Amino acid sequence: MALKFIKKYLAPYKLMFGLGLVVVTITSALNMIVPYLSGVIVENVIKKHMMNLLIPYMIIILSVTLVRSLLRYGFILNFENISQNIIYKIRQDLYNSIQTLDAKFYDKTRTGDIMSKLTGDVDAVRHFIAYVVYNVYENALIFIFGLAIMFYINFRFALIVFVITIPTAYIARRLAVEVKPTFTRIRTQFSKLNTVVEENISGNKVVKAFAKENYEIEKFQKANVKFKERNIESSNVWCKYLPVLEFLSGSLNIVTIIIGGYMVIKNSLTIGELITFNSLIFTVNNPIRMSGWLINDIQRFSACSEKILEILKAKPEIYNKPNAIEKSSLSGSIEFKDVCFSYDDTEVLHNINLKINSGETIGIMGATGAGKTSFINLLCRFYDCTSGSILIDGENIKKYNLQNLRGHIGISMQDIFLFSDTIEGNIAYGMPDAPFEDAKKASSLAQAHGFINELPESYDTIIGERGVGLSGGQKQRISLARALMRNPDILILDDTTSAVDMETEHEIQKGLKNYSSKRTTFIIAHRISSVKNSDKIIVLDEGKIVELGNHEQLMKNKSYYYDIYMSQLGNSEQELKEVVSNG
Ligand SMILES: Nc1ncnc2c1ncn2[C@@H]1O[C@H](COP(=O)(O)OP(=O)(O)O)[C@@H](O)[C@H]1O
Ligand SMILES: [Mg+2]
Structure with a gap:
């Protein structure tokens, strides 16, 4: 899955990437020349005293090394460049994907989670493209080339070397299987750690106000300890296998000297060939040593890709249907038809039926948690109602283009x-x-x-x-x-003036009177004074409309609205009396 994902992003750079791999092939082959020549020098120059060959051999060795270094420099730059371009695109796609996701996604996802995807996880992908791929290829080639030369020089000796690599490969594979889940757990814990930090910073005032610094430090410490434990858990897997890997690869040197030396004494191997073998041991040893690290990197890449894919594949439940309606303006008539709504399992709005004419002002009252904000959320399609339908200008709001619909709504939210x-x-x-x-x-x-x-x-x-x-x-x-x-054609004010003093609120209302006569306006408030002049006032209680009418009608009802009115009026009369008596 991770590979399929990366292939798509790699596609535009296929040529450059392929070219890079060709250069890797060349440098890997060049890697064989120096060990091979070492043996030849011993045979020809030292044993056969052909001193005149020394200088040409040296020149070859020097130029091969130089060319190899230059080529290496080139392809490393190339892969680095490609990787930067790719993660630029992935980051952008992640961000774009996040923009399309709806309120439900944000209810469930924490900021720290998203941030760690945009940073750490993306970096694992960069590392994979810039470093891991060519290293895997290079090491595989060096391994194959090295063994090929060994088999060419002496079949039996090469076979012994090769057999030793088999248990090593097996151990490396075991390591890969065991270490992978530990990486996923590390990444998950890392996002949790991020979330703790993010929330602490955003909520720093609350933390201070409640003097919870120590509690927060402890909370961080707990997450931090867990993060440390996850990392240790992963290193424990390493500790189990790495010594064995090291031992096996180290034993190769000893085997070469003992068996090779024996063969030289028995004259079935020349001293030059032994030198070549010995200088080629790195071609078997290095890839085996590296394989552990590379497997590590590959697993990390795969774990991180999955995290990234979670977001790239996330589909919003609320999105634009084909041929969505787009209007240049709305008249603002709204109808709620038997609307029920629940965030998860508990229903928070029950069978809402309401007709609103264009240009009307609707006051919404009700206790905290009654469902006022949820009611508004449905209108903006931050969420979709679970059953029933909402019509604006006679059309179901699900038929509208989302951006177009929201473009006609002006909202001042409760959480500013x-x-x-x-x-x-x-x-x-x-x-x-x-x-x-x-x-x-x-x-x-x-x-x-x-x-x-x-x-x-x-x-x-x-x-x-x-x-x-x-x-x-x-x-x-x-x-x-x-x-x-x-x-906007529809204006929504959710508790917008609750922190504004009465006098200023009065000024705002005076100004808005003319403004809102041309558009449908919703005013959610706790003060009677904010909604008193509305054409319709609805009172929500536990997700139901329990009262509906204008101020006079609701006063006659002598119910919730009346009680609120009396209590608020009582307060202001009390204040008035105090002012009078003090004065
Ligand atoms: N994002 C959400 N996820 C789950 N439940 C929610 C969410 N937002 C609000 N609620 C619940 O829905 C009910 C109505 O909340 P809300 O519409 O915000 O009330 P109000 O605006 O009248 O104070 C409450 O019980 C609240 O706990
Ligand atoms: Mg609210």
Whole structure:
């Protein structure tokens, strides 16, 4: 599977890669010349005293070494270059794939997991292409060439050498089988470690606020210990096999000297041939020694490829069907028909039926966990409803092109996320080409213009990854401006003004009155004042619509909405009284 995966990425570089392997073939063959000549020099120059041959032999040895080094340099550069191009593409594909995945994927996947795929796992692939492939090939060739020359010089002697390699190959294979699962476990633990770090950094304020530094250190330590254990587990497999491998390869030298020496004494081998044999031992020894490491690398590559493939093969459940509807604008009439929805097994929205006319403003109230955000998630198709259907402008939302549909919806989410960019960049995130005036207008509507102007660099102020330096209410207003700037046909405000003071909220509402009369608007809030003027107010309780109507109707109902109204009104009357009596 890993090989099939890499073949696809290798395809564009087939020629260069093949050429590289041809050069490897040449250098491997050149590797044989020096050992061979060593024997010849001993025979001809030393034994037969043909001193005049020494210089030419030396020149050959020198030039072969030089050419070999140059060629090696060339192909190493070539493979390195190809590998960089390939992992560039893999990284890009991974990132693109991550972009297509839906909310369900993100619910299940941790950031640390994705990060380790984008870095460590991809690097194992680079190493494989840049180093492992040619090394496997080179070592195999050297092994074959070396043995071939040995068999050519002396069959019996070569056979003995060859037989010793068989148990060695067997051990190397055993090592490969045993070590592979340990690599997968190392990679899995590594992403867990990454996740701990990532969450600790993102949640650093919570950690500090609850004085949980020690707890966090312990948590990291636990993951770190496990990571260490996984690595040790892997090295233990190595420790079991490596000494045997070393012993077998080392025994080759002894065998050569003892058997070869004996054969020379018995005159069935010349001293020159023994020298050649001895200098060729590396051609058998090195590949065997390397095979352990290369198997190690291959297993790591295969484990990492599988991790990468998990993402490349992941398919979103929510995607564009062929011939999806695209509209230049929506009128914004919406209908929920018997909509049920569950994230996993527990249903969080039950049989929602609701008709909304275009241009209406809908207030949504309900306790935390009632299902307000889930309701909105369905409308944006972050998730699909489990049963029933949602129609926008009379068409099932599943028929729309996703980006087109979402392009007509402006949403200010409950969990605000601001990018590490300028304030303007954040507000104009959805409309980067719009003139600056639009950003300013949207900010004014969101009552953000005032405080932005007071920032050191106004709209060019860069805010941190999580909007460091801004208050909750300020972030909410920037998020609101970002939604308004889009000029959407459907506007969704999920708890957008909860951290904004009453007075500012009142200003925002005044401004939005005109703005939202032209579009369907959803306002999720806990304050009666936020939803009071809506055309329809729905009250959700445990995933059901328990009340529906406008303010007057719901007041008459004397139910949840009425109770909230009374309690909030009571508070403000109380405050009023205090002010009066104090004054
Ligand atoms: N991503 C999710 N995965 C699983 N359950 C979720 C998820 N998001 C919300 N829930 C659950 O769905 C229910 C409704 O949540 P939500 O729609 O966020 O409520 P609200 O916005 O009214 O506070 C809650 O019980 C919550 O625990
Ligand atoms: Mg919510």
